[in-house]
Each structure stands twice: as C-alpha cells, then as structure tokens.
C-alpha cells in the first residue's frame with residue numbers, strides 16, 4: 001500500500017465537485033494495488049490500514065492531482081516538419097512550398113512511410129516518456145499518415161506495441177479518413193477502407209475509435225455518416241475532426257451517431273453546441289493548434305460550456321504542431337480563449353477521460369479508480385497555468401506504481 005501523506009492541495013476533480021476541481025487541503029490518499037482505496041486525513045487512513053505494511057510519500061509541500069489524459073494526438077510519425085514551421089514564422093505571406101518541397105499532410109505521409117518500424121517506435125517512446133515526465137498518464141494516438149492499407153495498419157500495429165512498452169494507458173484510433181486517395185476518389189476510397197481495412201482492424205483488435213476529417217476540401221457530412229456508420233459495425237466508436245475551417249454538418253453527424261468526441265470546433269455554432277451537449281458528445285478543443293497555425297478564428301469555449309457541453313483539452317501532437325505538454329495547452333486555453341484555470345484542469349483530466357469513454361476508471365482521484373496521479377512541487381494548483389514552461393511535476397503514480405525514483 002502507498003499513502004500520499006498530507007497533500008498541501010489535493011485536487012480530486014471528482015464528478016460532482018462544486019468548484020470543478022474538488023480542492024482539499026491537507027488530505028491524504030491511500031492506494032492499494034492499482035487503485036485508490038480511501039481519501040481522508042492521515043490519522044484516519046492509518047487507523048483504516050490497521051497495522052498492514054505501507055510506504056508513504058510526504059506531500060506536505062506538494063500539489064497532488066490526477067494524471068493528464070491527452071485525448072487527441074498523432075504522435076506516431078516519421079521525420080519532423082521543423083523547416084516548414086520555421087519558414088512560416090517570419091513572414092506570413094511567404095510561400096513555404098518554395099522553401100520546403102514537401103509540406104503539410106503530404107510531408108507527414110511521405111516521412112512516415114519512409115521510416116522503419118524501429119524508428120517510429122523509438123521516436124514515439126521518446127515523446128511518450130517526456131509526456132510522462134510532465135504528468136500525462138493516458139494518451140490517445142491516431143493513424144492517418146498512410147491513407148492506404150499497409151501504412152495505416154502498420155501504424156495501428158505499432159501503436160499497439162507502444163502499449164506494451166510504456167507505462168501510460170494508450171488508446172488507438174483509425175484515422176484512414178484523414179484525407180483520401182486522390183487517384184481513387186473519395187467514394188471509392190471509403191468503399192476500400194470499409195471492405196479492405198476495417199475487417200483486419202476488427203480481426204486484430206487494432207483500434208478503439210474511428211475518425212474522419214469533415215471540412216471544406218476534405219470529407220462531407222454525408223461521407224462521415226457513411227464511413228463512421230460502417231466503422232460502428234466493426235466495433236469502432238466514432239470520433240471526428242470537424243468545424244476547424246468550416247461548418248458543413250460534421251457536428252450533426254457526431255450527434256446522430258453519438259460520437260465519443262469531436263475535435264477542433266472553431267466554427268461550431270451555438271445551436272450545434274447544444275445538440276452535441278444533448279447527445280453527450282465531448283468537444284475536444286486544441287489551443288496548441290490555434291496557436292501554432294495562428295488560426296483566424298480561435299475556438300470560443302464560453303458558449304459551448306453555456307450550452308452544457310463537456311470540453312476536453314488535448315495537445316494534438318503531430319509533425320506540424322509539436323506540443324507534448326498539457327500544462328502548456330492549458331495555459332494557452334486560459335490566456336488565449338478565456339477558459340478558467342479550474343475548467344482547464346478538469347478539461348485536461350476527467351473530461352479527457354470522458355472524451356475517450358474511460359471515466360469510470362480514469363481522470364479523477366476517487367475511491368475505486370486507478371491511481372493515476374501527478375505530484376507537483378508547488379504552492380498552488382494555479383501555477384499550472386501561470387508558470388509557463390515550468391515543469392513542477394516531481395513524481396507520477398501510474399496504476400499505483402511510483403514511476404520516478
């Protein structure tokens with residue numbers, strides 16, 4: 001057993017917390033095996049364990065809160081796109097393609113296809129390890145850098161391998177519909193995914209979720225309805241990238257199919273926010289991408305929250321948007337999008353778990369849930385969004401195990 005003793009601030013982030021974060025001062029947490037056994041005063045916990053062996057961590061100068069759930073990433077990819085990114089920095093009118101031949105998704109696909117399995121695994125593990133050091137204990141990872149059969153399946157199989165190699169909980173998503181094979185055309189490419197790829201994903205249990213990009217120039221709402229509906233037949237829970245650059249009906253499809261989550265939402269209307277809320281579709285907002293692409297229409301969480309939506313914050317880590325830190329994503333959500341620090345903490349923990357439909361076991365510090373906890377050397381939880389670029393995490397507990405010496 002493990003006791004986190006006398007936490008200066010304990011943030012439970014439990015479901016019914018009136019202040020969103022469930023702040024307790026000087027409380028202690030008892031962990032038995034992988035799960036949280038009891039929360040209370042140190043004296044009560046000592047009485048409760050009644051002479052059994054235990055280890056303790058002194059948390060008197062610490063903030064103790066749930067590990068982060070990063071519910072939207074594309075972290076398994078080939079080479080970085082750093083040259084493209086820096087070329088775009090100094091002059092917004094520069095034609096990046098003149099400086100860097102391959103850009104955008106095309107570049108991500110090219111470099112991912114070229115990379116060996118070993119390269120993809122080791123670079124992904126490096127990222128996951130740094131994410132762990134900054135408090136992220138659960139990560140969703142998408143395919144989508146093949147737009148074919150072999151690379152997409154290779155990505156999903158490698159994501160499954162990562163599950164054995166990292167302490168973090170990993171969930172995987174088939175994003176074959178990130179774009180489409182231009183030689184086949186959209187219609188035929190959807191048929192191809194359904195007849196050629198989905199049966200293998202189902203057979204080998206390669207993914208938890210399906211995903212599609214709905215926007216002008218990508219897929220339509222009708223395409224999404226057909227593709228995600230077929231994915232449901234193969235046991236994949238629908239999710240979407242949508243309303244990032246246009247509002248062409250993705251949100252309504254998400255509501256109709258009861259998608260687990262929908263990401264980006266820059267162009268989401270208030271009416272559709274209400275429809276998503278009624279259908280329990282979690283909105284994933286991505287402050288890092290709005291920052292890195294200087295989005296012309298930054299997402300606005302205020303009316304989404306007013307309409308009753310549950311919002312999660314994610315990094316969207318990908319080669320065009322290299323963010324690993326949830327602290328930073330939260331700081332941007334607060335400063336650039338007027339989100340409160342308390343909501344940001346909930347959005348990065350419990351609401352992330354809800355976006356992945358794992359909130360029964362993850363996302364908060366509550367009796368019965370897995371002990372996925374970050375311990376921060378800090379005098380206030382508010383530092384999470386205040387001390388920019390400072391990593392206060394000194395210990396991470398994953399399923400009851402201390403990960404740092």
Ligand SMILES: [Zn+2]
Pocket residue numbers: 072073074241263316
């Ligand atoms: Zn994405």
